[in-house]
Amino acid sequence: MTIIPDTPSQLRLTPISRLAAGGRWRVEAMRSLREPVLLWFTQGQGRITVAGTTRAYGPNNAAFIPPGVMHGFEIAPRVQGTVVFFGRNHGLDLPATPQFLRPRDPISQKELIATLEAIQRELESARSGSQKAAQHHLGLLGVWMDRQLEREKAFETMPHRPAASQQLVARYASLLERDFRSNRAVADYAEALGVTPTHLTRVCRGACGKGAHQLLEDRILFEARRLLAETRLPVKDVAEMLGFNSPGYFTRAFQKTAGVTPSAFRKKPAGPVVPRV
Template sequence: MSLFPEIRLVPFSRLTQGGRWRVQAMRSYSAPQLLWITRGQGRITVGGVTGGYGAHNAVYIPAHTMHAFEVTGAVYGTAVIFSGMPDLELPETSHHLRIRDGAVQGEFTGLLESLQRELEGRRPAARRAVQHYAGLISVWLERQIAEAEEPVSATDSARRLAAGYAALVEKDFRSDKSVSDYAAALGVTPTHLTRVCKQTCGRTASDLLTERKISEARRLLADTSAPVKQIAGALGYGSPAYFTRVFHDRTGQAPLAFRQAI
């Protein structure tokens, strides 16, 4: 067990252990995280908005925020996971920052290296040092967000709607709510909601909802021994047979075949 459960540094190579689907599927974590990409490129979806990422990008994802991260063997970086630091001042919304200043890049890399040394060693006052380095990381993040602020654009309303939809899905995806139910809660039509989701992340509103359900189904199949019928019911599917069809359509495998292949 880690001596410092409140913060972890996880290399991207470890994020895919146990199956690349664990990072590429639509999911969320109970702790905030900051992704620091040092090499490679791909696409990431956070809160219903998809964008490309490259080297020296920092992506902040609040707790319980739906996201999916395309990561290949050519992508290198570190995930900073703030597991139990309620007093740490972190943003309430997601941010994707492209850090172009070499000095700023070096500053953050230095903070991560110093934090890693404290986490790995048994130096005096290490726990206090870890807390201070975590605080400096939060200050670095806050400053980069402030410098990156841009004027409000015409796409902001679409992004806000997509983020609102993603937040509702994350809250209620285990229910039997449909896209129409979510659209009604947001005060828009299902057609408009789908149009906006296609604009912001290239997926329909139905795709986002189904991907989140199937991601959780994969986790439950991999990490628990719950029967398929129980998993189907827990995710709002009235029929296990229908759940099996949807799961197969999305993954290319039946639920039990997926479990046996883990």
């Protein structure tokens, strides 16, 4: 089965306010990328869901998301900040699990802002060696994250172990990301996890406000929108790639969620093409 790449491979920075160009589905629906990303929020607040668990974010909050981790977040008009797309060949030793960072002191916040500005300045420069310089600044961003994680641990009075329910939802999110194109039902995922569908739905809703079926449907239909917006694949091929038994069933499922048919969605103006998270 052919998988259409979802992101370019190079380092780039994008304002958070531009991420929803072409529709809020670009940020709010569940998706994953093939590269690490760092979300840095400087203004506004909302909720972000990573690996099936939802938590609040506000000004001067950051979230690091490794490749292949399912995520999505609310974006309001007042939300501002920057997303760092590391690229698939970043060459850095980065955390293997999602990290939520809250730099509490102004010095740490200023260090991060200065590093991001330096990366952007080099990416926009026409001088020789600018790409190499940008990668070196990206390495400093990795150092900043390591130091911030050490500070975060210092604020914890005792080691934190995720609750069993959070672990279950994270395992479900991981399986879902691997197999969402396979036409497996929630009952199949629940069986693989050794729980009942009812229990899986209950813990998912408790962790992120969405049931197990809604998470599965959300992930499939985000991919459907992406393929329709960014490729010329026929609708029947998109349906087949996503595990639907027939184009008609895919069209009904898509229209129920998106409010338009796949063909009509494809014809809608998509806005400027920008990197997505």
